[in-house]
Amino acid sequence: xRKFLVHNSLSxxxxxLFLGSLVGQAxxxxxxxxxxxxGERLGTIGFWDYITSADFAVDVxxxxxxxxxxxxxxxxxxxxxxxxxxxxSKELDKAGLETKKDQLIGPHAAxxxxxxxxxxxxxxxxxxNSLALLMAAIFLASWLAQSVAGWAVYNETRLEQLRDxxxxxxxxxxxDFWARTLQxxxxxxxxxxxxxxxxxxxRQRxxxxSKPxxxxxxxxxxxx
Amino acid sequence: xxxxxxxxxxxxGHEEEVEATAADFYAALADxxxxxxxxxxxxxxxxxxxxxxxxPCPRAVLExxxxxxxxxxxxxxxxxxxxxxxxxxTTFLGDFPQGWRVVxxxxxxxxxxxxxxxxxxx
Numbered sequence: 001x002r003k004f005l006v007h008n009s010l011s012x013x014x015x016x017l018f019l020g021s022l023v024g025q026a027x028x029x030x031x032x033x034x035x036x037x038x039g040e041r042l043g044t045i046g047f048w049d050y051i052t053s054a055d056f057a058v059d060v061x062x063x064x065x066x067x068x069x070x071x072x073x074x075x076x077x078x079x080x081x082x083x084x085x086x087x088x089s090k091e092l093d094k095a096g097l098e099t100k101k102d103q104l105i106g107p108h109a110a111x112x113x114x115x116x117x118x119x120x121x122x123x124x125x126x127x128x129n130s131l132a133l134l135m136a137a138i139f140l141a142s143w144l145a146q147s148v149a150g151w152a153v154y155n156e157t158r159l160e161q162l163r164d165x166x167x168x169x170x171x172x173x174x175x176d177f178w179a180r181t182l183q184x185x186x187x188x189x190x191x192x193x194x195x196x197x198x199x200x201x202x203r204q205r206x207x208x209x210s211k212p213x214x215x216x217x218x219x220x221x222x223x224x
Numbered sequence: 225x226x227x228x229x230x231x232x233x234x235x236x237g238h239e240e241e242v243e244a245t246a247a248d249f250y251a252a253l254a255d256x257x258x259x260x261x262x263x264x265x266x267x268x269x270x271x272x273x274x275x276x277x278x279x280p281c282p283r284a285v286l287e288x289x290x291x292x293x294x295x296x297x298x299x300x301x302x303x304x305x306x307x308x309x310x311x312x313x314t315t316f317l318g319d320f321p322q323g324w325r326v327v328x329x330x331x332x333x334x335x336x337x338x339x340x341x342x343x344x345x346x
Contacts, residue, residue, distance in 0.1 A: 037304070041266075041267070041268035041345060042266075042268075042304060042305075042318050042320070042327075043304060043318055043319050043320035043321055044321070045304065045319075053303060054302070054303055055303065152302050152303060153302075153303065155300075155302040155305075156302040156303035156304065156305045159300075159302060159305035159306065159307055159316060160305055160318075161338050162316055162328055162331065162338040162339045162341060162344065163336075163337075163338050163339070164307070164333070164335075165300050165302060165307070
């Protein structure tokens with residue numbers, strides 16, 4: 001049991017951090033919603049009604065979609081796009097999908113390689129892109145969720161203002177949808193881009209996300 | 225989140241309640257029952273009516289020129305807000321702890337600006 005906890009501590013810790021912050025967001029969001037309702041001289045709602053509301057759904061989904069988009073773009077771009085000196089980049093002569101030998105595919109697979117890496121057929125192609133496909137699916141699903149929940153929240157606001165609601169297809173072209181989307185995207189791309197560059201010159205001893213403390217600035221694709 | 229998304233996408237299930245509240249409000253006005261009509265007004269709307277008219281709500285609401293609504297055409301509900309469009313006018317409602325209440329009535333459109341309403345909360 002202790003070994004399980006130690007060997008899986010990264011996922012367990014982040015899982016707990018996620019759950020804790022999601023619960024915190026729900027409580028703070030509920031209080032914030034009711035505070036705004038009081039300011040508009042409208043009715044307040046209970047906690048269960050809030051966490052099953054479009055207001056909570058859009059606040060969660062707009063963050064999820066941008067996080068998974070960030071991972072998807074970073075995952076795919078780093079196949080071909082390089083950054084000299086960054087531990088986040090491949091070595092400068094390794095751009096591209098690499099050889100089957102490098103990737104342990106088909107006849108080059110090891111004994112303990114996943115089965116679909118050994119088959120060297122359509123299953124290998126699918127498995128070779130499985131991470132990006134799942135990230136893309138989660139991104140698209142959460143972006144869709146953001147569009148539906150955001151549409152409902154925006155229309156709730158329009159009705160408060162004594163204006164007619166708009167249709168979902170109109171909402172997809174509306175500044176409210178794109179402001180929510182792009183405010184999240186800009187921060188995600190800034191975080192990844194700046195991390196890739198800062199890690200050229202700065203170090204965090206012991207972290208696999210950093211180069212070794214004594215590694216040269218020009219060393220690329222080296223992890224601590 | 226999937227539950228909230230499903231509720232959002234499929235409607236809140238409050239359309240009947242919203243339509244019934246609006247219909248009851250206009251029925252009370254037609255019956256000249258000011259007390260019943262005022263009981264269906266949102267607190268802020270009732271307060272605004274009494275302040276602007278200087279009279280108790282049951283009397284003031286009957287003196288406002290709220291047009292007869294006609295038959296209900298469409299009902300839309302998003303979160304804690306609802307709208308019922310009748311033949312001759314539109315009503316806006318809000319969800320309060322005591323139930324759905326009329327926030328604005330006797331409303332006519334003036335796109336792109338908000339509706340112009342005979343009765344509203346401010």
